[in-house]
Each structure stands twice: as C-alpha cells, then as structure tokens.
Amino acid sequence: FCVVFWQRGKGVKFAADTLLPLFREYHIPESSEDLPSDFLLRYENIVSVKTNDVANMGSSVDSKLIESSYPTFPSFGPHMMLSSFGDYVYNQLDVNPTVNADSFEPSIFMTLLVGIPGSNQEKICSIVTESTKNEHHFIVLRQPLGSEDLFCSENLQKALTMLRKRGNDPIRVLVIVSAYVEIPEVITAIVHHPDQLVRKSCHVSSVSACVDLRNLFISNQTCFPKIIEQCSEGWVNNIIVTGGNPATKRGKDERMIFLRTLNSSCSIIEVEGNNYIDKESLDEICSLDSFNMPPLPISRHLTAPGWYSLKYTPNPPFISVNYVTVSFSGDLCKARFMSHLKSLHQKEGRVYVDRLMMSGSLFYIGGRTKFSDDPNLYTLECTPRSEVIALNIFNKPLPPGSKNCFIFTGYQITKEQVKNWLEGCAPRPPTKKEKYTKFSLTAKEKEILRHQAKQEKLPEGWFYNGSHYVSMMDGKKMEHPRFDEILQNFVDRKNEEIEIFNRKIDAEKPASLFEGS
Secondary structure, three states, X not given: OOOXXXXXXXXXXXXXXXXXHHHHHOOOOXXXXXXXXXXHHHOHHHHOOOHHHOOOOOOXXXXXHHHHHOXXXXXXXXXXXXXXXXXXXXXXXXXXXXXXXXXXOOOEEEEEEEEOOOOOHHHHHHHHHHHOOOOOOEEEEEOOOOOOOOOOHHHHHHHHHHHHOOOOOOEEEEEEEEOOOOHHHHHHHHHOOOOHHHHHHEEEEEEEXXXXXXXXXXXXXXXXXXXXXXXXXXXXXXXXXXOOOOOOHHHHXXXXXXXXXXXXXXXXXXOHHHOOOOHHHHHHHOOOOOOOOOOHHHHHHHHOOOOOOOOOOOOOOOOOEEEEEEEEOOOEOHHHHHHHHHHHHHHHHHHOHHHHHOOOEEEEEEEEEEEOOEEEEEEEEEEOOOOEEEEEEOOOOOOOOOOEEEEEEEEOOOXXXXXXXXXXXXXXXXXXXXXXXXXXXXXXXHHHHHHHHOOOOOOOOEEEOOOOEEEOOOEEEOOOOOHHHHHHHHHHHHHHHHHHHHHHHHHOOXXXXXXXO
C-alpha cells in the first residue's frame, strides 16, 4: 500500500503526525505469506500468479482467471516486469536497444526536433545550425512540402539510406518533425530501418520537443493533440519553449509549471525572443549520446511498453486532425491574403477561443507562394491560436516546375473549404469599363482638350482678339468655335477603346488558382 503526497503542503504534516502512527499499529505484512486469510481468499488469483505468466499473458489458467476479473491487468504487465514483483527477466531490447549492439561504430548521429505544426521548429533549427556552424555541420532532414502526410517513416528511411551512401565519415543530422505524432513512431522508423547496414549506422543522439506557449492549449483547459505525448518522460532530453509572451506573466508561469509537471527529468530551454539560445543549452540540444543515458531507456519502456518489439500502438488524437495539402499555379494578391490571415486571428484566436474545437477550424497554415505584385517567393507560417504570422523571403533554388503549395491542419476541414479560402485571396479579375459621355469628362481632361483646340485652325469668319474668339455673325466666345466637335471626337475615340477592352474581358474565361494543378 502506498500513499503519495506533494513535496510541500499540509498533507505531509498530516501524514507524519496522524496517519503514520496508525499504519504502525496495524503491523502491515512484508510478504504475501503474512497476509490475513480473508485477503488471500479474496485475491488468491493475483497472489498465486506466477511471474512467468506476465510474459505469456492469456496462455495460462491463472492468467485467464485474472484477465476475466481484471481486464486492465494485461496492460499493467509490462510495468510489472520492471517492478520488484518476482524474478521475471524482461525483454532487454525493449529497455535498451543497444544491449546486443556489436562493435560497429555508428556514422549518422541524429538530433531530433519534434513538435506539432506551429511550434517554431524551423526557427529553432536556424538558430542551432547558425550558432554551431563552427563546431558542427548539420544536414537538415524535413518532410517535403506538398506531401500528403506531415510525417512519413518511408521518406525518412529513404533519406537515411542516401546519407549512408556517402561513406563512413561521421555525419551530424538534424531531423525536423512537425506533425501530430508520438516520438516512438519517429524512433521506430529509425531503429527498424529495413537496411541492416543503415540501421547499424544510425544513432539517435538527442531528442528535443518544441513547444510554443501561445499554441499550447486548444482551449482554456485542453491541450492541442499529442503535445503531452511529445513531452513524455524518457522520450525527450529537452523541451524547447518559444512564444514566452502570453497575455500575462502569470499565464507564462502557469504554462512553464505545466510543462515541468509533464516531464520533471528533462531540461526546459527557453528561447529568448525566438532568436537566441545560450551556449550551455546548445550543448544539451547537440549532445551526442543523451538519448540513451540512464534511466531514460527504462522510462521509455514504462511509457510505451514493448515499443522496440513493435508491440506499442500510439493512441489516436482525442480529436481528428485533418491534413490538407494544396498546390496551385496562380499567384495570390498579397494584400487580400494578409487580410484573410488576420481575420482568422480575430475569429479563432482572440475572440472565440473555444471556436477552435468547432468543425472547419484551422490550427495551422504553412507553405510557400508568390504574389501577383511581388517577384519574390515567400514562405509562410500562421497559427491562429498564437496570433503569429511569419512571412519570409525564400532564397533557395526550387526544382523546375515547382508550384505554390500550402499545408492546412485543422478540425474537420475539407479540401473544398481550403480551396475556397485561397480563391478569396486571388487577385480580382478586371471589370468592364463604363463608356464616356461629354458630362463624364474630368476637369483635367477638358483643360487638355481646350489646350489642343487652340492649335486648331479657326473657321472662316472667326478671329481671336487675345481674350475671346470673335465672329461678326455669332458674337464672341471663351472657347474655340470647334471645341464641341473636338470634345465629341475625343469621347468617340475613348469609347472605341473601351469597347475593345470589354470585348476582351467577355472573351476571356476568369483564371482559377488551381487551373492545371
């Protein structure tokens, strides 16, 4: 029997003064042989179970009796293997996959940055690679933009195969995983690579979970899917915190305490202003062998029993998170696009926090695009919950034929919804022009026509006296006698041009962003 109290609080004093003396009076037995007869009668199935039944759950009569009475007992078995109960020898590979490793020296040392989309992994990657460029040369692996999945184990394994072909020289690799996945899924893809030579060459050096404090809770009391699992004890060496300016300092402190409660054994590294990490923290992130330091292997087995033996199945997210990838050849209007992103913040960020749990809500938008009024290619990351828009110029070369591409994640979002949203960011098609009349001319246009009329020849019987046009028959005028004729010719000429322009608009079909995509 075990009673647990917080390190500080009234419970500790109460236990020391009141409960502990009572426990001593009952003379609690130290082994199952000393238990009272009524206890043995009630729990004889559990007390008499043999320890080897834990490994062969369901195969023996005793274990079947236990399963029928206590359905959750099989899931407790792996924990029981590592406890002090009996003399069962657990599967060493599940606790430490390197226990049977031969003398083969690894050449691919992998540092993982894991987090849900919108956790600033790319920013942290830039800081780490730039700050350590004099000590390490990292090769960065990430899921290709435009893939159907945010994380694909086959793509990661193909990339590792290509790296192994470079030879036996040591390689430092930085893997960015921006997806709603658990870390065992990523580690399993590495340690169970189908090529034995690649598998032996790979070594997971350290794992860091990236968390944006502003993008931590999907509502006031609910975390975004998989954040808790990505911070699990045994699976991460560091939790890298960004976005350290929630609404209040108290809000930041509460979130930091929450992360510390999730995993008290790892280091929490706060990125100041999203652009600086101190030297000591960089050394922890880039460590060569932090992932296998004791007691992390045992903690991994307790949080994900049988993961190395492929017996662990991650739980699905508590809400279904949809990934929608769209590619298009047309360009967006920058002003309309930014306006649409800001409206997402107002709808789903500040005003209605719980709206993020409603159908059609967007959690994250990321990708690259060109704008109709700007020759540069831009990358974008937008998280409505944290009210962050990161728009940066992309200077790296792209393969020929590359298109604009975006990834949307959200709750019950559809491809049709995403396409309609992007269509609203496209440049507006040209509208037809209205025809000119004498009365629709501007004062500036009339002044230009008056100046042109002065160059025209006067009709017979008219002369200009320096201030007026004078005729013996028609008197005097301020304007040229042929001004009305010149005005009408100008209107007719403009209307012909407008007719040609309007006919072109009627003949042209409005271009769609997704034409040819």
